[in-house]
Amino acid sequence: MNAQASSKLATDYARQLSQFFSTDQLDDWARKTGFIVRARKLSAVGWLKMLLSESANLYHFSLGQECGLLAAQAQIYLKKQSLQERWTPTCIAFLRKVITQLLEQQLGYNSAQLGGPFKRIIIGDSTSFELPACHQNTYKGYGGSSSPSALKIYYEYDLKAGMVIDLQDSHGTHADTRFNRTQQVEAGDLILQDLGFFTYGFYQQV
Template sequence: NAQTVQFLKELFLQVFRKKFSPMTPLSNRFTRIRILDSTAFQLPAQYASSYKGVGGGGSEAGVKIQLEYELISGEFLETAVRDGTSSDCRYGQERTQTLEPGELSLRDLGYFSI
């Protein structure tokens, strides 16, 4: 339920803040340090109408969660839940539109396109 989700989000945020304090040299050079990553997992087939999976040897239902975290402030900037087939590259292009001068964006190569 919504209360459990909010509780887990706050718990995660508290632990994350204690584990990773902002690095002063980096926070002096950038206005924000934005970290974007995703995770994907299979769902039971009954969710295929809401969350399309890769099919074939994989599940007919799957979900991908995109999370963007701002390291200096400790805030979550964006959380998106999409089909398991959604593209990191396309999502990264959407988030690139929100970048401001002076911000550092950290992403893995799944978000890169030539």
């Protein structure tokens, strides 16, 4: 994908994102998570647009390319080291907040339509995908003919409450069963998961 097509696709993504969240709302979440402490060159919207451009290309960008995207798309000029320093736990907290809110809006449901005896209806699932090899120390993959780095994302959604109750990232090599936690199961819960989460030990404890 060339730079012009990538920029157009990222702009389309950003436009869709703006239908769910305002610039002020994104900036507020960035401040509350500590990603943005004070007024600076890099805005929450500019950061997300850069990431959307990178995802549109389906391959890893270098720091230099990411700096180029910021300059071209948002007239934000940062050095590579300054950009690298933005990748902190507060950045991950901000992205997790955006994803959580987006899931809740997309999966929103009128709980008044859900009757039955269950206190909560919890849907749990995971997705995984390969990452560039440079991330293998953070997120391990299986290697071989596949990338040595992979990421798995697990989420739980309470259908009756209309809210995300868990969102985790882990190594791509982790089995789904590791996300089963008996201490988070309450009386009256209906839990919907595929067979990849099934273990006799877990259900015996429940």
